[in-house]
Amino acid sequence: SQQGEEDPQALSIQEGENATMNCSYKTSINNLQWYRQNSGRGLVHLILIRSNEREKHSGRLRVTLDTSKKSSSLLITASRAADTASYFCATDVMGNTPLVFGKGTRLSVIA
Amino acid sequence: DAGVIQSPRHEVTEMGQEVTLRCKPISGHDYLFWYRQTMMRGLELLIYFNNNVPIDDSGMPEDRFSAKMPNASFSTLKIQPSEPRDSAVYFCASSFLYSIHPAYGYTFGSGTRLTVV
Numbered sequence: 555s556q557q558g559e560e561d562p563q564a565l566s567i568q569e570g571e572n573a574t575m576n577c578s579y580k581t582s583i584n585n586l587q588w589y590r591q592n593s594g595r596g597l598v599h600l601i602l603i604r605s606n607e608r609e610k611h612s613g614r615l616r617v618t619l620d621t622s623k624k625s626s627s628l629l630i631t632a633s634r635a636a637d638t639a640s641y642f643c644a645t646d647v648m649g650n651t652p653l654v655f656g657k658g659t660r661l662s663v664i665a
Numbered sequence: 666d667a668g669v670i671q672s673p674r675h676e677v678t679e680m681g682q683e684v685t686l687r688c689k690p691i692s693g694h695d696y697l698f699w700y701r702q703t704m705m706r707g708l709e710l711l712i713y714f715n716n717n718v719p720i721d722d723s724g725m726p727e728d729r730f731s732a733k734m735p736n737a738s739f740s741t742l743k744i745q746p747s748e749p750r751d752s753a754v755y756f757c758a759s760s761f762l763y764s765i766h767p768a769y770g771y772t773f774g775s776g777t778r779l780t781v782v
């Protein structure tokens with residue numbers, strides 16, 4: 555079963571706007587990661603946030619983590635057409651287990 | 666490094682045939698993962714290896730699926746016999762030493778799109 559669930563399933567915005575994607579998970583985690591997948595390609599690691607962190611930035615990406623609500627958000631600021639992709643959150647459940655991925659959010663950025 | 670290399674990129678086969686998917690992980694990574702991606706089920710972990718040893722294969726759907734890692738630079742996923750419901754994109758990923766949850770995340774290959782007709 556899926557540990558993480560992204561919301562919305564699909565998002566369409568204009569270039570220059572901000573895109574926000576959310577991820578909810580079920581059990582306690584060690585860290586949460588976000589990945590991007592372009593059409594027909596493999597997943598690419600974007601950012602990792604540890605369970606004791608609340609916010610992290612990387613370029614135009616901002617990730618927040620609320621462990622009390624078991625949720626995370628990924629914000630992409632000033633979006634570009636090249637940001638069009640699917641975005642996945644992935645969690646590692648407390649303990650020695652591999653990443654479990656959600657089903658992703660499909661982001662379309664219209665030029 | 667060229668990244669995680671998977672072959673073939675596309676495979677079309679007839680039901681009942683044997684299919685072998687191949688993966689070359691990043692040199693120095695000591696964990697290797699096989700995932701399957703479908704629209705319905707998303708990304709599912711099939712099996713993973715640590716230092717060439719299979720750690721957990723509970724995600725392998727049936728006995729028709731088998732995976733090997735004979736050395737640190739090569740792994741195979743075999744389906745025999747293949748069925749139409751095996752149609753999916755199969756990804757191989759690798760990660761660094763010391764932890765299966767490294768700061769740098771997993772590095773994925775480009776995947777093999779398998780179609781069983």
